[in-house]
Ligand SMILES: Nc1ncnc2c1ncn2[C@@H]1O[C@H](COP(=O)(O)OP(=O)(O)OP(=O)(O)O)[C@@H](O)[C@H]1O
């Protein structure tokens with residue numbers, strides 16, 4: 001099986017208010033295989049979101065190499081990066097960032113319409129994804145009339161709708177109560193398994209983390225096995 005994501009010695013720092021640099025990632029290496037599920041834990045501020053955003057080509061790195069779906073990010077044009085983000089990657093954020101004027105179904109269909117799919121097939125696919133996340137009876141609801149858990153499940157359906165081979169989820173259940181979190185966790189894992197997408201997720205919950213194929217820990221700018 002091939003690697004869908006390779007990070008090789010990735011480093012990233014931010015400017016600090018005193019004029020220096022704050023080193024967040026200092027040589028992170030990671031290989032994720034097709035369909036593999038990987039969890040990342042680490043204390044608040046350790047750089048988990050920074051790592052996910054960099055790996056998903058949503059931010060730049062200082063040093064090292066990122067390969068996504070067999071392509072080296074450093075040799076991609078901005079157009080290539082956009083195409084990979086649109087067609088190859090799904091991202092689930094801690095708060096769902098759904099479009100408030102659109103229904104759950106429209107939110108899930110949106111990435112497909114942006115991809116240029118025709119309306120009929122986009123909406124059919126969106127209906128299938130909502131059904132996979134057990135949301136068929138909420139398809140017509142706008143985000144403000146969905147529960148927190150339903151919003152996160154809609155966000156997961158949206159991230160999966162374009163059939164990405166790689167999904168990132170940054171504390172997808174961080175804003176939910178324990179019961180809703182458990183439902184969303186189960187559904188995220190089963191949706192990834194059933195679509196065959198690789199999944200890399202960040203969580204503070206050790207039980208949720210342990211359900212991945214592989215659990216990693218980020219500390220002092222480096223990843224290690226749990
Ligand atoms: N744009 C930025 N400029 C400067 N510092 C930043 C910036 N973004 C993040 N940081 C700092 O980088 C560190 C890592 O942030 P990051 O959001 O990656 O942590 P995290 O592990 O995801 O934490 P949490 O579990 O709280 O979400 C933090 O100390 C944060 O203050």
Ligand SMILES: [Mg+2]
Nearest residue numbers: 048049050170
């Ligand atoms: Mg974070």
